[in-house]
Amino acid sequence: MAQTVTIDPITRIEGHAKITIHLDDQGIVRDARLHITQFRGFEKLCEGRRFTEMPALTARICGICPVSHLIASGKACDALLAVRIPETAEKLRRILNLAQIVQSHALSFFHLSSPDFLLGMDADPAKRNLVGVIQTNPQMARDGIRLRQFGQQIIEWLAGKRIHPSWIVPGGVAQPLSPEKREQMLAGIPEAIDITQRAIEWFRSIIPQFSEEAQTFANFPSLFLGLVTETGALEHYDGVLRVVDSAGNVIADKLDPNDYQEYIGEAVEPWTYLKFPYYKPIGYPEGIYRVGPLARLNLIDRCGTPLADEAWAEFRLLERGAVLSSFYYHYARLIEILYALERIQQLLNEPDILDTHVQAMAGPNRSEGIGVAEAPRGTLIHHYRIDKDGLITWANLIIATGHNNLAMNRGILQAAKHFIKGDRIQEGMLNRVEAVIRCFDPCLSCSTHAVGQMPLHIQLLSPTGEVLDEVRR
Amino acid sequence: MDGPVRVKTLKIDDRDVSGREDETILQVARQNGIFIPTLCFLEGLTPIGACRLCLVEVKGVSRLLPACVTRVEEGMEVYTQTERLQKYRRMVLELLFSERNHICSVCVVNGHCELQSMAQILGMTHVSVPYRFPRLPVDASHERFVVDHNRCILCTRCVRVCDEIEGAHTWDVMGRGIDCRVITDLNQPWGESETCTTCGKCVNVCPTGALFEKGRPVSERMKRRRFLPYLTMMREERR
Numbered sequence: 038m039a040q041t042v043t044i045d046p047i048t049r050i051e052g053h054a055k056i057t058i059h060l061d062d063q064g065i066v067r068d069a070r071l072h073i074t075q076f077r078g079f080e081k082l083c084e085g086r087r088f089t090e091m092p093a094l095t096a097r098i099c100g101i102c103p104v105s106h107l108i109a110s111g112k113a114c115d116a117l118l119a120v121r122i123p124e125t126a127e128k129l130r131r132i133l134n135l136a137q138i139v140q141s142h143a144l145s146f147f148h149l150s151s152p153d154f155l156l157g158m159d160a161d162p163a164k165r166n167l168v169g170v171i172q173t174n175p176q177m178a179r180d181g182i183r184l185r186q187f188g189q190q191i192i193e194w195l196a197g198k199r200i201h202p203s204w205i206v207p208g209g210v211a212q213p214l215s216p217e218k219r220e221q222m223l224a225g226i227p228e229a230i231d232i233t234q235r236a237i238e239w240f241r242s243i244i245p246q247f248s249e250e251a252q253t254f255a256n257f258p259s260l261f262l263g264l265v266t267e268t269g270a271l272e273h274y275d276g277v278l279r280v281v282d283s284a285g286n287v288i289a290d291k292l293d294p295n296d297y298q299e300y301i302g303e304a305v306e307p308w309t310y311l312k313f314p315y316y317k318p319i320g321y322p323e324g325i326y327r328v329g330p331l332a333r334l335n336l337i338d339r340c341g342t343p344l345a346d347e348a349w350a351e352f353r354l355l356e357r358g359a360v361l362s363s364f365y366y367h368y369a370r371l372i373e374i375l376y377a378l379e380r381i382q383q384l385l386n387e388p389d390i391l392d393t394h395v396q397a398m399a400g401p402n403r404s405e406g407i408g409v410a411e412a413p414r415g416t417l418i419h420h421y422r423i424d425k426d427g428l429i430t431w432a433n434l435i436i437a438t439g440h441n442n443l444a445m446n447r448g449i450l451q452a453a454k455h456f457i458k459g460d461r462i463q464e465g466m467l468n469r470v471e472a473v474i475r476c477f478d479p480c481l482s483c484s485t486h487a488v489g490q491m492p493l494h495i496q497l498l499s500p501t502g503e504v505l506d507e508v509r510r
Numbered sequence: 511m512d513g514p515v516r517v518k519t520l521k522i523d524d525r526d527v528s529g530r531e532d533e534t535i536l537q538v539a540r541q542n543g544i545f546i547p548t549l550c551f552l553e554g555l556t557p558i559g560a561c562r563l564c565l566v567e568v569k570g571v572s573r574l575l576p577a578c579v580t581r582v583e584e585g586m587e588v589y590t591q592t593e594r595l596q597k598y599r600r601m602v603l604e605l606l607f608s609e610r611n612h613i614c615s616v617c618v619v620n621g622h623c624e625l626q627s628m629a630q631i632l633g634m635t636h637v638s639v640p641y642r643f644p645r646l647p648v649d650a651s652h653e654r655f656v657v658d659h660n661r662c663i664l665c666t667r668c669v670r671v672c673d674e675i676e677g678a679h680t681w682d683v684m685g686r687g688i689d690c691r692v693i694t695d696l697n698q699p700w701g702e703s704e705t706c707t708t709c710g711k712c713v714n715v716c717p718t719g720a721l722f723e724k725g726r727p728v729s730e731r732m733k734r735r736r737f738l739p740y741l742t743m744m745r746e747e748r749r
Contacts, residue, residue, distance in 0.1 A: 085647070085648055087648060087650055087656060087724075089725070090618070093615075097615060097616060398725065400725075426649075426650035426701075427650055427724075428650055
């Protein structure tokens with residue numbers, strides 16, 4: 038008899054989602070789907086508000102990456118003002134964005150995913166969490182907490198508070214950087230770099246133990262999309278969009294982010310609230326692409342900082358062409374942390390970083406504005422239209438996790454087919470299916486959830502909806 | 511005023527205090543460092559007793575009296591912090607919060623708002639009545655200022671300052687009950703108002719984020735109100 042296995046909710050991700058695995062009469066996996074079960078409606082509730090409120094309003098979309106929304110929204114507002122912001126303001130925004138990448142990647146790697154690597158995919162779920170990491174490898178737990186704290190601390194020093202700061206404003210930033218804060222930031226960087234290099238070394242050492250996961254965790258050909266600099270280096274704040282194929286060939290380069298609607302379409306499916314963006318020239322659903330750390334490292338010709346460039350060169354040796362296994366998102370995250378720390382150091386040493394002219398003043402001059410930046414999880418697009426008084430009439434937001442929707446769905450199907458056989462469902466198998474989703478570090482909601490607190494509810498359903506078996510933890 | 515001003519002695523919260531006969535309970539309480547919460551009251555503007563936060567109990571009087579418009583009387587015994595008053599004050603705040611869309615986290619005056627601080631001071635931890643979530647407009651037609659009716663508590667400070675201090679009377683009130691709203695001129699867009707002098711007094715006396723200046727983002731708006739006592743004092747001296 039055909040059956041459906043439901044994993045609801047998925048644990049150790051940011052947000053609410055469930056997975057259904059559809060078995061056929063022989064108990065073979067036929068289909069698997071990721072359902073995003075929450076609905077927010079931000080685009081609608083922004084309508085009628087003044088555009089100057091948009092950075093603060095859209096930052097509330099997320100408690101993990103409010104900074105990313107502040108950046109993309111700030112840039113969209115700059116476009117409405119039709120100004121180029123002061124150089125120092127741009128550099129300070131860059132530092133904030135990089136600090137956000139450090140803290141968010143550290144959260145994803147150490148707090149949410151390291152339990153799987155350290156304790157194993159089959160370990161007891163009661164121990165497979167951050168507390169388990171503290172017991173097994175206290176040094177790693179300390180490192181993770183320290184690194185995330187450093188990222189958050191930079192955000193607080195720059196913007197006044199760690200979560201939902203209101204420092205990014207249309208036209209620049211609200212306050213300049215003080216010399217004392219600059220010294221404090223510079224002083225913390227060497228330790229953070231040490232931690233990151235230690236983690237990269239450790240991750241490299243465990244890759245052989247996870248070869249089965251690396252082969253089956255959303256490991257398939259797809260396109261990759263993201264921002265790069267004009268000269269092809271790693272970029273998170275500005276730049277141009279590039280698309281590469283699975284062989285690593287650049288198929289589109291120097292795309293103007295303002296024209297995103299020409300090459301990104303959004304499809305809707307009735308069983309999830311999350312839309313499916315796709316690469317328009319290829320169509321839906323074949324135009325599947327991935328964004329985020331893995332995509333960014335596949336797109337670039339180099340990182341642009343010495344230590345990260347070394348780590349990146351070794352990373353690209355994993356596979357010929359683009360690195361296709363989503364398992365390596367974790368690896369890519371660590372390399373990006375290294376890059377971010379080095380880059381923050383460079384920016385803090387720029388001669389004009391303490392300049393006090395940090396905001397361009399102007400009223401609304403254009404009726405439409407687009408802001409594109411790289412969030413920790415990938416390309417983030419904010420697009421607004423305003424009336425003559427500066428009130429929002431229409432808004433479109435494409436969040437990084439959305440871009441990866443097609444890939445996440447294909448990824449769980451691949452893992453389910455490999456790890457789930459027959460009607461017997463084992464804990465470690467389900468965790469692997471969840472772990473595929475965790476590779477993408479999807480940010481589905483607005484807040485951090487307590488690690489390991491969420492109960493996992495699995496139901497085995499007959500085609501008529503009858504509960505055949507049930508497991509709770 | 512004819513004749514000498516008389517002094518009245520009374521008790522506020524069991525403390526012996528005295529005030530001139532033309533002074534209100536609120537004035538005498540503040541002179542003696544006794545806290546009575548207010549929202550619609552602002553030093554320098556005519557008190558109207560609208561918000562009901564300054565309600566006090568007076569011995570021998572069965573109803574509650576607004577301290578901002580009640581004159582002191584000889585032998586009065588006033589209580590400002592009884593359990594009944596605290597309960598009513600919290601309820602007044604809950605009703606204000608539920609009536610319109612007071613979303614502090616994304617409000618321009620977050621951290622500098624009198625409604626928000628009053629809720630903190632009076633211990634309003636939650637709203638027990640359902641929120642109404644009305645759909646209210648934002649008027650950003652004025653060159654420098656914005657009125658966001660979502661954040662308005664109808665204290666009418668803007669109406670009074672515009673009329674009594676600036677003398678323009680651009681602001682007024684329209685409608686009754688739940689449909690009540692502050693308007694500029696004859697309910698025209700603020701930007702089209704012919705009487706508005708763009709002085710900004712209304713923006714600076716507004717206790718919430720209902721009136722704010724363009725160009726300042728969320729929680730960056732500090733209201734500057736020190737001009738008000740000076741203006742009032744200067745005018746009285748000239749008379």
